[in-house]
Amino acid sequence: MFVKTDDRVQLYYQTAGDPANPALLLSNSLGTRWQMWQPQLAALTKHFYLISYDSRGHGESDKPAGPYSLTRLGQDALCVLGALGIKKAHFCGISMGGLTGLWLAVYAPERFLKIVVANTAAKIGTKEGWQSRAAAVREQGLAELATSAPQRWFTPGFIRKHAALVEQLTDTLAEQDKEGYAACCDALAEADLRADLSRIQLPLLVIAGSADPVTTVADAEAIVQACPSARLVSLKASHISNLEQPAAFNRALSQFLRS
Ligand SMILES: O=C(O)CC1=CCC(=O)O1
Numbered sequence: 001m002f003v004k005t006d007d008r009v010q011l012y013y014q015t016a017g018d019p020a021n022p023a024l025l026l027s028n029s030l031g032t033r034w035q036m037w038q039p040q041l042a043a044l045t046k047h048f049y050l051i052s053y054d055s056r057g058h059g060e061s062d063k064p065a066g067p068y069s070l071t072r073l074g075q076d077a078l079c080v081l082g083a084l085g086i087k088k089a090h091f092c093g094i095s096m097g098g099l100t101g102l103w104l105a106v107y108a109p110e111r112f113l114k115i116v117v118a119n120t121a122a123k124i125g126t127k128e129g130w131q132s133r134a135a136a137v138r139e140q141g142l143a144e145l146a147t148s149a150p151q152r153w154f155t156p157g158f159i160r161k162h163a164a165l166v167e168q169l170t171d172t173l174a175e176q177d178k179e180g181y182a183a184c185c186d187a188l189a190e191a192d193l194r195a196d197l198s199r200i201q202l203p204l205l206v207i208a209g210s211a212d213p214v215t216t217v218a219d220a221e222a223i224v225q226a227c228p229s230a231r232l233v234s235l236k237a238s239h240i241s242n243l244e245q246p247a248a249f250n251r252a253l254s255q256f257l258r259s
Helices: 034-044 070-083 096-107 127-140 143-153 156-161 163-175 178-190 217-226 246-258
Strands: 002-004 010-016 023-027 049-053 089-094 112-118 204-209 230-235
Touching (some): 002 070, 010 034, 010 070, 023 034, 023 096, 034 049, 034 246, 049 070, 070 096, 070 178, 089 096, 096 112, 096 178, 112 246, 127 143, 127 178, 143 163, 156 163, 204 217, 204 246, 230 246
Parallel strands (some): 023 089, 089 112, 112 204, 204 230
Antiparallel strands (some): 002 010
């Protein structure tokens, strides 16, 4: 199904569970799709009305030309809730989706009950790094980047044991729209919420991966230190911890949201 945002972009979403339950909006990482939440969709439908969507520029959502901004990604999440008539929801996002969650906690706290941000940072990477990735992707496409993705996303042991899943995710990345991906890199190049974290008052769970080379445990600790309402859970995982440690991720998510 699709919702249309206030700037007339169509976003693809899926729902699971009973709409009478508390809503939980799930936001994907750069280069993935709504399906990345499959283990959470399977485990949490008893207690939550789950909504997972393809971020703009990704999957079946529209891919308007960039640059995008973190504000725009945050407003997209609000548009999904608005279109479904949901006044307040829980939110869980990973990496780029997690940074979107921090933006929502700062700028739209009245729309949320609790927020979970996984494998993220108030500022992910460097401006120059994202600018050069955006330029390379616009020029060469995503095939090259897809071959190096498993090393950024998973531990070596997970890659060995779950080759089919890793291949499926890298195929998804290679097939993404290069402008949509690059436009999200533009957003990440500019996004920096470090000075805003102390304004967050919503209950916030920060999930880190102890082996994450992209957004480190130190990044997660910095969020928790700056934000009095935050608590930290560290999982034995790399960057895409909801897929590498689904049971532990679901436990942490469910305990936090249901407490
Ligand atoms: O570089 C990657 O693919 C990992 C990543 C950084 C931001 C995001 O959402 O994913």
